[in-house]
Amino acid sequence: xxxxxxxxxxxxxxxxxxxxxxxxxxxxxxxxxxxxxxxxxxxxxxxxxxxxxxxxxxxxxxxxxxxxxxxxxxxxxxxxxxxxxxxxxxxxxxxxxxxxxxxxxxxxxxxxxxxxxxxxxxxxxxxxxxxxxxxxxxxxxxxxxxxxxxxxxxxxxxxxxxxxxxxxxxxxxxxxxxxxxxxxxxxxxxxxxxxxxxxxxxxxxxxxxxxxxxxxxxxxxxxxxxxxxxxxxxxxxxxxxxxxxxxxxxxxxxxxxxxxxxxxxxxxxxxxxxxxxxxxxxxxxxxxxxxxxxxxxxxxxxxxxxxxxxxxxxxxxxxxxxxxxxxxxxxxxxxxxxxxxxxxxxxxxxxxxxxxxxxxxxxxxxxxxxxxxxxxxxxxxxxxxxxxxxxx
Amino acid sequence: xxxxxxxxxxxxxxxxxxxxxxxxxxxxxxxxxxxxxxxxxxxxxxxxxxxxxxxxxxxxxxxxxxxxxxxxxxxxxxxxxxxxxxxxxxxxxxxxxxxxxxxxxxxxxxxxxxxxxxxxxxxxxxxxxxxxxxxxxxxxxxxxxxxxxxxxxxxxxxxxxxxxxxxxxxxxxxxxxxxxxxxxxxxxxxxxxxxxxxxxxxxxxxxxxxxxxxxxxxxxxxxxxxxxxxxxxxxxx
Numbered sequence: 001x002x003x004x005x006x007x008x009x010x011x012x013x014x015x016x017x018x019x020x021x022x023x024x025x026x027x028x029x030x031x032x033x034x035x036x037x038x039x040x041x042x043x044x045x046x047x048x049x050x051x052x053x054x055x056x057x058x059x060x061x062x063x064x065x066x067x068x069x070x071x072x073x074x075x076x077x078x079x080x081x082x083x084x085x086x087x088x089x090x091x092x093x094x095x096x097x098x099x100x101x102x103x104x105x106x107x108x109x110x111x112x113x114x115x116x117x118x119x120x121x122x123x124x125x126x127x128x129x130x131x132x133x134x135x136x137x138x139x140x141x142x143x144x145x146x147x148x149x150x151x152x153x154x155x156x157x158x159x160x161x162x163x164x165x166x167x168x169x170x171x172x173x174x175x176x177x178x179x180x181x182x183x184x185x186x187x188x189x190x191x192x193x194x195x196x197x198x199x200x201x202x203x204x205x206x207x208x209x210x211x212x213x214x215x216x217x218x219x220x221x222x223x224x225x226x227x228x229x230x231x232x233x234x235x236x237x238x239x240x241x242x243x244x245x246x247x248x249x250x251x252x253x254x255x256x257x258x259x260x261x262x263x264x265x266x267x268x269x270x271x272x273x274x275x276x277x278x279x280x281x282x283x284x285x286x287x288x289x290x291x292x293x294x295x296x297x298x299x300x301x302x303x304x305x306x307x308x309x310x311x312x313x314x315x316x317x318x319x320x321x322x323x324x325x326x327x328x329x330x331x332x333x334x335x336x337x338x339x340x341x342x343x344x345x346x347x348x349x350x351x352x353x354x355x356x357x358x359x360x361x362x363x364x365x366x367x368x369x370x371x372x373x374x375x376x377x378x379x380x381x382x383x384x385x386x387x388x389x390x391x392x
Numbered sequence: 393x394x395x396x397x398x399x400x401x402x403x404x405x406x407x408x409x410x411x412x413x414x415x416x417x418x419x420x421x422x423x424x425x426x427x428x429x430x431x432x433x434x435x436x437x438x439x440x441x442x443x444x445x446x447x448x449x450x451x452x453x454x455x456x457x458x459x460x461x462x463x464x465x466x467x468x469x470x471x472x473x474x475x476x477x478x479x480x481x482x483x484x485x486x487x488x489x490x491x492x493x494x495x496x497x498x499x500x501x502x503x504x505x506x507x508x509x510x511x512x513x514x515x516x517x518x519x520x521x522x523x524x525x526x527x528x529x530x531x532x533x534x535x536x537x538x539x540x541x542x543x544x545x546x547x548x549x550x551x552x553x554x555x556x557x558x559x560x561x562x563x564x565x566x567x568x569x570x571x572x573x574x575x576x577x578x579x580x581x582x583x584x585x586x587x588x589x590x591x592x593x594x595x596x597x598x599x600x601x602x603x604x605x606x607x608x609x610x611x612x613x614x615x616x617x618x619x620x621x622x623x624x625x626x627x628x629x
Binding site: 010 | 502
């Protein structure tokens with residue numbers, strides 16, 4: 001402990017270099033924590049709904065299924081409940097894409113029954129079910145647009161087949177809450193309204209984008225998926241049924257193995273920062289040949305010199321890690337507003353760096369410092385005083 | 393006054409080298425730097441080592457200070473055979489028994505004058521307050537108490553060397569070795585440094601071994617020894 005001021009004085013001496021190295025480590029830890037928090041949210045999100053399947057057109061989501069399929073799917077053994085869910089693409093003003101938010105037309109009764117993630121107060125639920133023009137919105141959405149229960153809004157779809165003569169009117173019947181601990185990644189920025197309203201407004205031409213299918217046991221998912229698809233195998237409109245997790249993963253934003261990609265990026269960044277920091281520490285030691293010689297001449301043992309240099313490097317790592325964690329905690333909520341990234345992150349509201357990821361981030365920062373300082377400190381450990389003094 | 397205590401005269405030599413050889417291997421060539429050196433420096437003696445460049449003066453000084461090891465022979469300093477010590481024991485021994493003064497002062501640039509002087513005391517179990525008091529005492533000895541908070545770059549060459557001397561004596565070592573301590577100084581500063589070294593020797597009976605090219609500096613010593621091509625030639629009292 002008595003050598004800590006000595007270590008910090010050295011870090012302060014070359015404050016530009018120390019600062020930039022700490023910033024590099026901070027950026028690494030920030031990226032790591034943010035990516036891992038996103039991955040954790042993603043995993044939680046993908047891990048939900050193990051008892052839910054999604055049936056869609058086997059070619060693309062662009063094509064729709066006949067409404068008549070619902071009864072047939074509901075009759076498949078093991079199926080508990082079926083609900084229609086169509087992405088509406090409604091916007092308040094089509095010329096303002098920045099104001100866009102997610103909205104779905106649903107068969108409310110069965111949909112809400114199979115999605116306990118969306119928590120509604122009973123009076124609001126009742127009001128929603130009883131009003132065909134009613135809609136429910138997430139808390140975050142309500143905060144964004146300063147909407148409250150009873151407000152009326154108009155939405156016009158950006159999907160041509162859902163376009164009507166005039167925008168659809170909605171009355172906000174309720175504001176749903178979420179339980180991010182139990183159901184991490186649940187979107188708080190969605191508007192749900194009645195499919196029946198959409199279907200009628202479009203002259204019964206809405207058809208069905210997806211059927212949400214609740215099954216009794218997750219283990220039956222494969223069998224039931226096949227059974228549903230087999231039902232329509234010889235029809236003009238064939239289906240593709242998969243678990244909700246597979247469906248989510250197959251959406252554009254989750255194309256490919258996003259988690260592996262994100263982890264890969266995090267690893268690459270960490271390795272790069274390790275090299276940068278190692279180079280910084282090597283330079284710092286190279287510049288201090290004489291000083292190391294003096295310390296050893298004064299009686300500082302090789303081991304103590306090693307610990308001093310290693311301590312300097314670890315202190316840099318710790319400084320960077322703490323800064324990165326603080327950045328992560330404060331900036332993660334800003335991410336939804338960042339162009340492009342925000343589009344992806346917005347689907348995962350309430351993201352925050354969990355303590356486990358924070359601890360790992362701190363550990364990585366310290367390890368980067370330790371790893372970067374190891375080689376230069378070993379060189380200092382081994383160097384003989386006379387050789388070091390010869391560099392003067 | 394500082395806690396430096398005068399060392400009573402003792403029968404044993406403060407520095408005793410017996411048949412010391414130092415050889416370096418460069419590629420396949422063997423380079424003999426010191427050849428059969430026998431040297432005895434009494435307790436409280438002030439010895440000047442002189443000789444041309446490359447004669448082995450600094451190597452000899454490094455052996456006495458325990459920062460290098462001889463190829464053969466024995467080096468006994470302050471009652472300890474330094475050739476028998478392990479690396480860590482040697483470091484510990486250096487911190488207690490030898491003070492080293494470099495030609496280019498070699499102060500740590502990020503530390504203030506008082507922190508530089510305090511540095512060797514960091515290896516002792518002394519509390520922070522006591523370390524600081526001792527460092528300030530040593531600075532007072534070299535008449536730089538008022539510059540304690542100054543960084544090396546804020547001091548003149550002579551002042552830096554005085555701080556370096558304070559650093560060398562702060563642990564109260566029996567032997568002080570100096571490698572051309574006036575080599576980088578103007579005449580006036582050099583005189584001040586030599587006065588200081590003489591005070592250390594005469595008032596506190598520190599045994600001093602000083603390498604120098606300067607005959608005027610050497611004249612301050614009790615005795616001078618000459619090295620040429622690694623061999624001690626003659627001595628003058």
